[in-house]
Structures are given as structure tokens and as C-alpha cells.
Amino acid sequence: MGPRGILWRLVSESFPTYWRGYGVAVALMVVVAGMTGLTAWIMRDVINELFVDRNREAIQLIAFSIFVIFMVKGIAAYGQMVILRCIGNAIIADVQRRMFDQVLAQRIDFFDSFSLGDLATRLSKNAQSARDALTLMVTRLGGDAMTLVALITVMVIQNPMMSLIALLVAPPAILGVTALLRKVKAVAKKEFISQTRIVSTVQEAALGARVVKAFGLEGHMRDQMGGAIDDVRRRADRLAMIQAAPMPLMEGLAGVMIGSVVLFAGWKVVEGETDPGAFFSFLTALLLAYDPARRLAQLSVLLRTHLVGVELMYQLLDQAPRIKAAPDAKPLALRDGEIRLEGVHFRYAGRTDTDLDAAPSEEAPAKAPPALNDLTLTAPAGKVTAIVGPSGAGKSTLFALIERFYDPDQGRVLIDGHDLAGVTFDSLRGALSHVSQDSFLFDGTVAENIRMGRLDATDDEVRAAAEAANAAGFIAALPKGYDTPLGENGARLSGGQRQRLAIARAMLRRAPILLLDEPTSALDAETEARVAEALGRLMAGRTTLVIAHRLATVRGADKIHVLDAGRVVQSGTHDSLMAEGGLYARLSALQFSGAAAE
Numbered sequence: 001m002g003p004r005g006i007l008w009r010l011v012s013e014s015f016p017t018y019w020r021g022y023g024v025a026v027a028l029m030v031v032v033a034g035m036t037g038l039t040a041w042i043m044r045d046v047i048n049e050l051f052v053d054r055n056r057e058a059i060q061l062i063a064f065s066i067f068v069i070f071m072v073k074g075i076a077a078y079g080q081m082v083i084l085r086c087i088g089n090a091i092i093a094d095v096q097r098r099m100f101d102q103v104l105a106q107r108i109d110f111f112d113s114f115s116l117g118d119l120a121t122r123l124s125k126n127a128q129s130a131r132d133a134l135t136l137m138v139t140r141l142g143g144d145a146m147t148l149v150a151l152i153t154v155m156v157i158q159n160p161m162m163s164l165i166a167l168l169v170a171p172p173a174i175l176g177v178t179a180l181l182r183k184v185k186a187v188a189k190k191e192f193i194s195q196t197r198i199v200s201t202v203q204e205a206a207l208g209a210r211v212v213k214a215f216g217l218e219g220h221m222r223d224q225m226g227g228a229i230d231d232v233r234r235r236a237d238r239l240a241m242i243q244a245a246p247m248p249l250m251e252g253l254a255g256v257m258i259g260s261v262v263l264f265a266g267w268k269v270v271e272g273e274t275d276p277g278a279f280f281s282f283l284t285a286l287l288l289a290y291d292p293a294r295r296l297a298q299l300s301v302l303l304r305t306h307l308v309g310v311e312l313m314y315q316l317l318d319q320a321p322r323i324k325a326a327p328d329a330k331p332l333a334l335r336d337g338e339i340r341l342e343g344v345h346f347r348y349a350g351r352t353d354t355d356l357d358a359a360p361s362e363e364a365p366a367k368a369p370p371a372l373n374d375l376t377l378t379a380p381a382g383k384v385t386a387i388v389g390p391s392g393a394g395k396s397t398l399f400a401l402i403e404r405f406y407d408p409d410q411g412r413v414l415i416d417g418h419d420l421a422g423v424t425f426d427s428l429r430g431a432l433s434h435v436s437q438d439s440f441l442f443d444g445t446v447a448e449n450i451r452m453g454r455l456d457a458t459d460d461e462v463r464a465a466a467e468a469a470n471a472a473g474f475i476a477a478l479p480k481g482y483d484t485p486l487g488e489n490g491a492r493l494s495g496g497q498r499q500r501l502a503i504a505r506a507m508l509r510r511a512p513i514l515l516l517d518e519p520t521s522a523l524d525a526e527t528e529a530r531v532a533e534a535l536g537r538l539m540a541g542r543t544t545l546v547i548a549h550r551l552a553t554v555r556g557a558d559k560i561h562v563l564d565a566g567r568v569v570q571s572g573t574h575d576s577l578m579a580e581g582g583l584y585a586r587l588s589a590l591q592f593s594g595a596a597a598e
């Protein structure tokens with residue numbers, strides 16, 4: 001879409017909502033323009049009545065008229081500015097809401113293509129671009145253009161010939177500005193990319209603070225940030241130069257214009273062909289016209305800069321959610337929560353870097369191996385099914401398909417015989433709870449974090465869940481108990497504590513199906529025992545699918561499936577699989593060796 005198309009879309013989307021406010025603002029601008037025209041008009045009387053005719057009676061009237069003109073102009077200018085600012089704020093709020101909804105609606109791999117830095121910059125900067133483009137259009141076309149029309153009217157009435165001379169500078173001004181437009185887009189886009197790098201680097205420095213400090217990476221991070229900051233600065237400087245370029249052009253042309261007018265008009269006044277009042281009125285109008293004319297000359301250049309931001313905003317808003325519920329999707333009719341995967345093939349789409357000229361593609365790169373390859377397995381209702389396999393075997397992918405973060409390329413994923421493709425998202429998510437190795441904690445209090453499991457849970461239910469998760473003890477020892485803030489991603493908690501909060505969250509959810517990714521990182525024996533006990537309570541009576549890393553878990557599982565390269569290669573109980581030998585026996589020797597001492 002070209003800049004005109006983008007502008008048209010922006011205007012047509014905003015105008016229906018804000019037309020009343022814009023209407024009032026433009027009406028006030030007409031008042032300002034009229035008053036500015038009057039200021040120039042009245043110069044004729046000032047000169048002729050006061051200086052030429054020395055008319056005493058006129059002094060007070062003219063002085064009072066000037067006062068009224070400026071008062072009215074001031075009040076109207078105030079009104080239009082406040083209205084436009086408020087509309088601008090409403091536009092930003094609206095666009096940010098829409099963009100965030102759009103982000104939430106995306107499939108999980110959307111976040112592979114759009115980095116946090118990119119999204120944060122789009123939500124803040126590009127929303128502002130939408131406001132700035134619209135405000136600019138209204139103020140420049142509504143205010144400046146109208147003022148210019150009023151002043152040109154005064155000029156033409158006072159002296160048509162001189163007006164013609166003055167207007168001869170318009171064509172070179174237009175040509176000069178058009179030449180600048182081409183450069184704006186490229187520079188503005190590059191500036192945006194550098195800005196996203198700044199946000200990403202800050203994010204990495206904050207989230208990866210421990211790694212940065214432990215490995216002494218401060219210098220490296222500083223260099224990375226320094227590069228991004230320098231880039232933004234260089235590009236912002238370049239943009240400033242382009243945006244300011246119409247100024248010397250306009251100043252030069254204005255000099256030529258005013259000089260020519262003085263030459264021509266001065267000669268006429270000296271010859272007695274024009275009265276001095278008309279000349280001054282004309283000159284005042286000409287001088288007053290200069291500022292709005294200069295701003296109008298800059299309009300297209302500034303607008304083009306903002307439209308780059310608006311284009312990026314639409315690029316995000318136009319991302320179709322890549323996973324959608326079927327139009328006739330029904331709520332999942334749960335019976336007892338049996339999970340079944342039938343002949344599932346799945347391949348990840350390759351990572352698409354945020355390409356500012358194109359939406360991320362759906363195409364999978366030809367060579368990516370399938371993450372799941374004709375996978376068939378059943379997790380019977382109310383039983384514990386363990387999944388083991390080497391790194392990269394597809395265990396997490398299997399969970400992602402059950403949660404319907406992705407749809408299989410072939411085959412079906414069923415819960416109680418219902419294909420997930422025909423089930424509503426809300427009902428599916430309500431049936432599942434997932435405790436992962438690194439459960440994300442929000443930047444809120446302990447209670448708020450547990451309540452993420454079920455937002456309408458009462459305080460008593462939150463406490464009961466914490467008790468059941470063996471978390472109540474350590475929560476009581478925190479400075480403010482359940483109201484203790486946890487910091488970004490639970491920075492103030494230990495690994496075992498975070499794990500138990502995640503379990504409490506899952507407890508509260510009361511979902512019949514549990515997807516459990518056991519922590520691989522070693523917890524000390526006592527903590528591990530508490531976590532294991534809490535997990536035992538969580539698993540009771542639920543259909544549990546567990547990515548197992550502990551010997552106790554595989555021993556306790558009703559069935560174990562061994563995954564390799566995206567397919568099930570062995571199934572059985574721990575004892576039968578050990579007896580069988582093969583991959584399980586090898587993995588068990590490696591993975592469960594630490595826990596084997598239990």
C-alpha cells in the first residue's frame with residue numbers, strides 16, 4: 001500500500017469515531033484563520049486613519065478592535081488545541097488496545113517473528129505515529145491552509161498584481177519538497193529498526209542480568225547498546241535534516257518574494273499609484289502568510305515520516321491470527337479426559353525475521369525435519385502416562401499440540417474422542433493445566449500469581465491451593481505473606497519455590513487433564529521431596545501426561561512412551577522397558593542416574 005492508501009485507511013478508520021471533535025476543532029481553526037486575516041486587514045486602517053489622515057476618533061476603535069481580534073483568536077486556538085490533543089490521546093489508546101488484542105490472538109510462533117523490542121516499539125511509537133499523522137493533517141490542512149486562504153484573500157483584494165508576483169514562488173517550493181519525500185521513508189524505517197534494537201538490548205540486560213554479570217558481559221552489552229543508540233541518533237539526525245530541509249528553501253524563496261513585492265509596491269507608492277495603507281495591509285498579510293506556508297511545505301515530509309510508523313502499525317494489525325477456532329467449533333464435551341494422538345505429523349515453520357516490507361510467511365523451509373513424525377499414542381483417562389526421550393525428540397512439541405498452540409499438519413489430536421480442531425479454545429484451555437519446568441511468574445504478588453490459575457478464585461481457595469502445593473510454609477515466611485510482590489518473573493524466589501507456586505496455580509485451576517514438564521534442574525533433596533509430594537497431590541485423579549526426568553516418576557507411571565525423532569519407538573512400564581533394552585535402557589542409565597540413588 002502506498003502512502004496515500006495508508007493515509008486514506010487511517011483517515012477512514014478514525015473519522016467515523018472522531019468526526020464531531022474534528023468538526024469543532026476545524027470550526028475553531030476557521031475562527032483563528034479569520035482573525036489572522038483580520039489582523040492583516042486592519043493594518044490598512046491603522047496606516048491610513050492614524051498615520052495618513054491623523055483621525056483622532058478612529059484610535060480607540062482600532063485599538064479596541066485589535067484587542068478583540070486577538071482575544072477571540074487566543075480562545076479559539078486554545079479550544080482547538082485541547083480538542084486535538086484529547087482526540088490524539090484517544091487515538092493512541094484505541095490503537096494500543098487493538099494492537100495488544102492482536103498480539104494476544106496470535107499463535108505462539110508469532111513471537112519468534114516479532115521480538116519484544118519490535119512489539120514494544122510498535123505499541124508505543126507507532127501508535128503515536130497514527131496520532132501525529134492525523135493531528136498533522138488536521139492542523140496543517142484545517143488550520144494553516146485556511147489561514148493561508150484568508151491571508152491570500154486579503155492580499156488579492158488589496159493588490160491583485162502584487163499577489164501574482166508573490167505566488168510565483170509556489171512552483172519551485174513544491175518541486176523542492178517533492179525531491180525530499182523519496183528519502184524520508186528509507187531513513188524512517190531504519191530508525192525504527194534501530195529503536196527496536198535498543199528495547200531488545202535493555203530487555204536482555206534485565207532478563208539476562210545474572211548471565212551478564214556471571215560472564216562479565218557488561219562490556220559486550222554496552223557495545224551492543226552503544227551501536228544501537230548511535231544508529232538511532234545518526235538516523236534521527238538525518239531525518240531531522242530532511243525534515244528541516246524545506247526551511248532554507250522557503251526562507252530563500254520568501255526573501256526573493258518579499259524583496260520583489262517591496263520593489264514593485266514601493267515604486268507604486270512613491271509614484272502615488274497605491275495608498276500606503278493598502279501596501280502595509282498587503283505586506284502584513286504576506287509576512288503572516290509565510291509561517292503557515294512554510295509549515296504546509298513541510299507537511300508532506302513530516303507526514304511521510306509518520307506514515308512509515310502507521311504502515312508498521314497496520315502490518316501488526318493485519319497479522320491474521322494463524323490459528324483459529326473452526327467457525328462451527330463446539331465446547332469440548334469432557335467425559336473423563338482421555339488424550340489420543342493419531343498419526344500426527346508436525347513441522348515447525350522456520351523463523352521469519354521481522355521483515356518490515358513483508359508479513360512473516362507461513363512457508364516452512366524445505367529442509368526442516370518434522371518435529372513429530374506419524375506419532376500415535378494414548379494417555380488413558382485418570383492415569384499417569386510418562387513421556388521420555390532424548391533432547392529434541394519432540395516431547396514439548398507434543399504438549400504444544402495438545403494445548404493447540406499449533407495444529408498438526410496431518411493426523412488428529414483428540415480428547416475424549418473429540419478432534420481439537422472442532423473445539424472452542426476456551427473450553428480446551430479450561431480442561432488443561434500445564435506445569436512447565438520454568439513456569440512463568442507475573443510481576444505481581446504471590447496471591448495474584450496463584451490466582452492466575454482461576455481468576456475468580458476466593459482468597460480461601462488460593463490459600464488451600466498453596467497448602468496443597470506445599471507452598472504455604474515459605475509464603476508465610478515472606479515479608480508480606482500472600483501480598484509479597486515477586487518482581488519480574490518471580491525474581492525473588494528460589495527454583496523450588498517457583499515450582500510450588502506453579503503447582504498451586506495448577507491446583508486452583510481444577511482442570512481434569514494435567515500436562516507436566518518435570519524440572520530437570522537439581523533441587524535439594526528436601527525441596528525435591530516437597531515438590532514431589534505436591535505434584536503427587538496434583539496428579540491424583542487427573543489424566544496426567546508427564547515429561548519425566550525422575551526415576552520415581554517413571555516407576556510410578558502407568559505407561560511410558562519413549563519418543564525419538566518425533567515418533568514413539570518403545571512403550572511399556574519401567575520394568576518391561578528395562579527388560580527390553582534399547583533406547584529406554586540407555587536413556588535411563590543417563591537421565592535417571594542422579595535420581596537412581598533415591
Ligand code: ATP
Nearest residue numbers: 109348349371389390391392393394395396397398
Ligand atoms: P528437550 O528435552 O530438549 O526439551 P523436546 O523433546 O521437548 O526436547 P522439542 O522442543 O519438542 O523437543 O523439539 C523437537 C524439534 O523441534 C527439535 O528439533 C527442535 O529444534 C524443533 N523446535 C522446537 N521448537 C521449535 C520452534 N519454536 N521453531 C522451530 N523449531 C522448533
